Amino acid sequence: MKKQKSYKDETGKLYLIPTPIGNLEDMSVRGVKILDAADLIASEDTRNTQKLLNHFDIAAEQKSLHEHNYKQRIPEFLKLLKQGKTIAQVSDAGMPSISDPGQELVTACIQEEIAVISLPGPTAGLTALIASGLTAQPHYFYGFLPRKKNEQQNELKNLVTMKATLLFYESPNRLKNTITNMTEVFHEQRQAVICRELTKIHEEYLRGTLSELKEYLNETPIKGECCLLVEGQIEQEKENSQTLQEPLKVQVERLITEGFKPNTAIKEIAKQNGLKKQVVYNDYHDLKQS
Structure with missing residues (x-):
């Protein structure tokens, strides 16, 4: 067992800072202050984060931290943290480690008993959920499904009996195929919601059954970042599983x-x-x- 006292002065700290998923005004005052005061910012993409820093006139140094360099970067960051430095970790949008890199640094800091402090803030899945009209509690966040059809359908089969609302992230280029697979595995009359371009000027919610959304996407290509929410198992599926199994x-x-x-x-x-x-x-x- 390990006990963390988050604000001990004698140790360095790793702050996990949520960044806006679209609208820069969603950046918290506290998040701006910590980024401005940090000795170093660990960024998924330094070019993307620099736009945010420029907007808030923050001049802190950045170093990249992503899936291709984390093995090299983590020892560097641990050394700085042990020297008492403050590092702020950010992803390109939303919460670090949610379908984005960063978990490896968190795990390494916990092992070394370095304080890890997360700030509340923007996250696409919950932002979409509370406005979707689907049941918010319970819900199950999955993230990105596998891309290959067979692997994706196998994952969906594992989720088919869940009663919780299901939350997925998906590329607009793959969304039509994903919903087609869902109509084959889930009951096509399940309610579902596509949330597109959250917090941006073209924000849009498409609400309907899986069958209706499939038909819509067959006729209307969509663009932008997407969340896909699907209601949990419905009564018709329970009846079918009992009578047709x-x-x-x-x-x-x-x-x-x-x-x-x-x-x-x-x-x-x-x-x-x-x-x-x-x-x-x-x-x-x-x-x-x-």
Whole structure:
């Protein structure tokens, strides 16, 4: 167990600073003050952060911290922090470490017992959620789904029975394909919301069923940063799963006819149904449960 006292004067501090997701006026007063006073700013992209610093007349030094250089940068930053320096970490937009780089530095600081202090502020997922009209509690933040169709559909199958509102980030170029996959895995009448260009002048909410949004995207390409929110499992899906679910043995046999080895098929069906492998194994081999 480790206990953190965030404001001990004798140690350096890592501040996690949220930055605006579009509108620069969403930057907090406290965030500006800490960026201005920091000995160093660790930025996902120094060019992007420099625009923010110029807007608020901040002259602090920057160094990049991203997925390609964090192994090199972290020892440098730890050395400065141990010397009592203050480092402010930012991503290009929103909260550091939420679908952005930064978690590795946080973990390293915690291991070295260096204070990690996060500020509240802009985050696209929750900003979209509270205006979506979908149930805010409970909700489940997923972030970016896999890009390949099979991998994406497998992830969606793992989420299909969740009752929480689901939050995703998605590229506008992939959004149509993602919603098409959702209509195949989820019930097409689930309510969903596309939130586009949050806090910017072209902010837009598209609310409807998955089927309606799919039809809209087939006719109307969209641009800009997107959040996609989908309601949790609906009653029609529960009824369908109870009345149309194939017996486990039939599911296994279908995979075997598709070329799976028996043990691999059993393992896959267990995963799809949220069961232990032994349960499916026993059912397939007509063995009594002990």
